[in-house]
Amino acid sequence: MSDVRIGIIGGGLMGRELAAVCGRWLHLVDHPVRPSVVAVADLDPAAREWFRQVPTVETLTDSWRDLVDDDSLDVLYIAVPHNLHEEIYTAAARAGRDFLAEKPFGIDLGASERIAAAIDEAGVFVRVSSEMPFFPGALRAYEYARSGALGELIEVRSHFLHSSDIDRSKPINWKRRVETCGDIGVMGDLGMHVAHVPLRLGYQPSAVYALLDDIVTERPISAGATETTRCETWDNALITMRGTSPDHPQRAFPMLWETKRIAPGNMNTWSFEAVGMDAGVRFSTRTPAYFERFRRDGSEQVWEQVQPGNVSAWPMVSGAIFEFGFADALLQMWASFLAERAGALGDRFATATVAEAVGSHRVFAAASRSSAEGKAVS
């Protein structure tokens, strides 16, 4: 086991999640590295203060450049608002730092391409955060689709639906402003999550037609305030497109990517479904204990439930009969990222790549154009 010293740039919601992940690393069996969070950069003193309880932390600073320039760090985790991705990711790459980037990997397609070019030039190891496919049922659904068992594809759907914006009195924040979240709105927030598995399966998107909705157009400027300000980002995005799979490149099938901040009845539902002429598969985090497979049995059509148990990409001390959740998915994503960096991932599922992040941005850019022009965009 080798030690990996991690510096976090952006100690907000996701930065704290990483500190918690490192604190329970013993859950993993025979992992090649042992990570610890040793430095945190955040502009907000309260955000920095939270990390005082993390025993491994040596440095708290308000300057992200301190961490980019710190040769004692092995890996950075950069989890800041989207308008800062390009500047900080490219600076980290040019300084020769390996890092886990947060989605959407740049505020727009152009930013994502410039970041990718800087990473290519520097030759650093970078992956992009997307943890939901590490649910055991999601992994099994992915593997079943990858096996070729589905035959010629009829339809593919992936969704990420929540309702964190259903409350009109929720105040504005950076994720609801174009300047900081990006013109792509909810697609930037949730889109990488729905793109990861289809792109990993090699499904090539084309002919994008999107319905984008800005439902809540005003929000209070702060908690309890009566004064409101424009809430300008897309709340919901329904992106339809054609996809082709490497197994049947001549046959284009409908592919649907749905990202919603206002989906009544959904707390945080991620799902993937692929149905072909020979079989089908689907998984949803609403029913995390099982995934479903479709087959024909004579004249009968059967959707069967399969319980994969608590078996994700990296072995864990928790037994296979126990249940898996969001925090486990994050642990598994970090296990995958750090094992791949150490050259020890083998054939286990890997974290989203830079190419997949740029590919997802191509779809979001096409979706934005489609919505503006009211037609499909290649």
Ligand SMILES: NC(=O)c1ccc[n+]([C@@H]2O[C@H](COP(=O)([O-])OP(=O)(O)OC[C@H]3O[C@@H](n4cnc5c(N)ncnc54)[C@H](O)[C@@H]3O)[C@@H](O)[C@H]2O)c1
């Ligand atoms: N993978 C996931 O499931 C997931 C979930 C939520 C957010 N995210 C992504 O993580 C990133 C951060 O989102 P979050 O929800 O943690 O946001 P957040 O607002 O909770 O945290 C962002 C932090 O960045 C800090 N910050 C802002 N400007 C800074 C600067 N110049 N230098 C240093 N720190 C600065 C803020 O003070 C804040 O503490 C985004 O890219 C977001 O899309 C990913």
